[in-house]
Amino acid sequence: MPYSRELTKIVRAGSCIGCGACVALVKSGNASMTDTPRGPVPSLNGSITFHLNPVEFCPGKGIHYPDLYSKVFSGYPDNWLTGHIDTVHIGYAKDDKIRNNAASGGIISSTLIYLLQTAKIDAAIVVKQGLPVPEKARVILAHTAEEIMASSQSVYIPVSTLDILPKLEKGKRYAITCLPEQSAVLRKMKLAGYEPARQVKYILGPYTGTALYPNAIDHFLRTNRIKRTDQISSLKWRAGEWPGHLEIITDSGKVITSKKVYYNFLIPFFITRASLQNMDFCNEFADLSVGDAWSPDYEKQGKGFSVVVSRNPEMTGILAEMRKKGLIVLEENDAGAASEMHGHMIDFKKRGSYIRNRMRRIAGRKSPDFGYAPQNLHFSRILVELVIDFIFLLSGNRVSRFIMTLFPEKFLGPIFNGLRLKWKNISKPAKRKGLREYRVKISEPWQ
Ligand SMILES: Cc1cc2nc3c(=O)[nH]c(=O)nc-3n(C[C@H](O)[C@H](O)[C@H](O)COP(=O)(O)OP(=O)(O)OC[C@H]3O[C@@H](n4cnc5c(N)ncnc54)[C@H](O)[C@@H]3O)c2cc1C
Ligand code: SF4
Known part of the structure; x- marks a missing residue:
């Protein structure tokens, strides 16, 4: 074919x-x-x-992770939840301008700026919200620290990044920010000798839980009673003090803000298929993986803290140089404590995505295969998954989305947050059971 x-x-x-x-x-x-x-x-x-x-x-078909592991890291990871780890820290950018402008601690932006200023790269490939219109986002080449800073923060709608590769200038070196599956594909392209991929010397990737389909933005505005004729003039997913809030400004000057924990009510209605099928939360094939350092202690301090995972000695060396020059702060952490912060989402990916992909295949539908399966999946975890999937199924259609817009966001945000926390507590025993002892069964490589 x-x-x-x-x-x-x-x-x-x-x-x-x-x-x-x-x-x-x-x-x-x-x-x-x-x-x-x-x-x-x-x-x-x-x-x-x-x-x-x-x-x-194609990650839509599936990437054999164990095979890629053996080629990139010369062996399987000790920990299948987080991937191979060289060092793990909690950190943030020393420069308040970078830190306050960033999604969490500004580690990705400051590392990109450092790579550029030390001539380790000629440009950074980043994702910028606001192109070609405020509610959309595009991959761009950033040649200056200012351009990198203007692309800080997370973009929670899908953006293609790898289609930029043929536009890279021959002989130049780049760093890229991309989501977990994109990092894995890029590694495969490098291994296959695809020249533009080999020009990408560093992969910096956010931890990635969920993203939203783009029309979530339009529905969010309806729940805030903004007229369709009042267009968006600017959108930031994580404006203000960490953990940040969604901020949309319209042409008429209206400013709509929603705390991160509140606009999460959009997730069951607009969660992307990629978020549901991918088994990689920690961006296992990035050189540097960065997530929010969720802990009551850090959250109380505000400002922005990141979990910072280096996956190889070269990146560890770069972080050490930056620390020595006073550009970033890094506090020692252990992999166990760092993954404990993200236990819920790690489970959502490592067991949830596996079950969801399997259920789709049983129903005769296509879904990707990542070459491994969790061992010892207990019945209570499968039951929890059935409840989650039923909620997504019920919410993710036009009628439910329309009904949602009938309620004001001020009501939906807190209600959803309350229900989310309750559900988190109820499902915690099943979701955490056996997670620390997560082992996998590996299937034969097909590629
Ligand atoms: C869709 C998505 C879901 C996430 N889910 C979680 C989660 O569940 N838990 C968690 O702890 N962390 C999550 N993160 C990561 C978190 O939001 C921060 O991106 C991360 O902590 C890095 O923070 P920073 O301050 O170092 O990044 P910054 O210094 O703000 O830099 C972020 C960099 O990432 C790039 N970028 C932003 N969005 C994208 C994108 N969609 N594709 C490619 N590059 C992008 C930007 O161009 C920028 O260069 C998610 C990120 C994304 C994009
Ligand atoms: S864009 Fe990526 S996931 Fe989609 S078909 Fe192409 S390779 Fe596959």
Whole structure:
């Protein structure tokens, strides 16, 4: 079957995560990423030839993680929840301008700036909210510290990043920020000798729990009674003091803000398929993985703290240089304590995504395979998953989304947050049971 037809099947099945890898691999022909209500998807028109078989690199089909582990890290990780770890710290940028402007501690932005200023890279590939219009986001090349800072913060809607690879200048070196599956594909492309991928010397990746379909923004505005004619003039997902709030300013000057824990009510209605199917929370194939350092102690202090995981000695050395020069603060931490902060989301990915993918396949639908399965899945965990999936199924359709807009956000936010915390408590025993002893069964590599 021609590659583009196989990719189209993956897109139609809803498994495409919009990474842009297949478009990057086009040798000749008409291909681009196109915006849809479900995020960017590839448009592959007419006869197309590829540098390499794009289906082998498609995370919508699945990437064999154990195989990639053995090639990138020369062995499997000691801990399958977090991936291979060289060092783990809690940290933040020393420069308050960077830290206050960032999603958590500003570690990703300050590392990119340091790589640029020490000429380790010629430019950074980052994602910027506000392009081509305020509610959308695009991957861009940042050549200055100011451009990197202007792209700080997390973008919680899907953005393709890897389709930029063919635009890299020959002979130049880059760092990229990308989500977990995109980091894994990029590693595969490097291993396969795809030259633009090899020009990317450093991968910096956020921990990634959930993202939202783009039309969540429109529905959020309806719950705030903003008229459709009043367009968005600016949008920030994590404005203000950490953990930050969603801030939307409209052309008429209205400023709508919602605490992060409140606008989470959009998740059951708009959670992306990629968030539900991916088994990698900690960005296991990034050189540097960074998440929020959730703990009551840090949250009380505000300002912004990150969990900072270096996955190889070179990145550890770069962090040590930055620390020595007073650019970042890093406090020692152990991997166990760091993953405990994210136990709920790690379970959502490492066991939840596996169960969800399996259930889809049993129902005769396509879903990606990551080459491993959790051992000893107990019945209570499967039961919890059935409840979660039932809620997503019930919420993720047009009627439920419309009903949601009938209620004001001021009411939905706190109610949802209360229910979320209750559910977290109820499901905690099942979700944490056996998590520390997480072991996997590995299937034969298929690629
Ligand atoms: C969709 C998504 C879900 C997340 N879920 C969680 C979670 O559940 N738990 C948790 O602890 N942390 C999560 N994070 C990570 C967290 O929000 C911060 O990104 C992380 O702590 C890094 O903070 P920082 O201050 O060092 O980053 P900053 O210094 O603010 O830099 C962030 C960098 O990431 C880039 N970036 C932002 N969004 C994207 C994107 N969509 N694709 C590629 N690059 C991007 C920006 O261009 C910027 O360079 C998520 C991030 C994203 C994008
Ligand atoms: S997941 Fe990536 S490689 Fe696969 S079809 Fe979508 S954009 Fe292409």
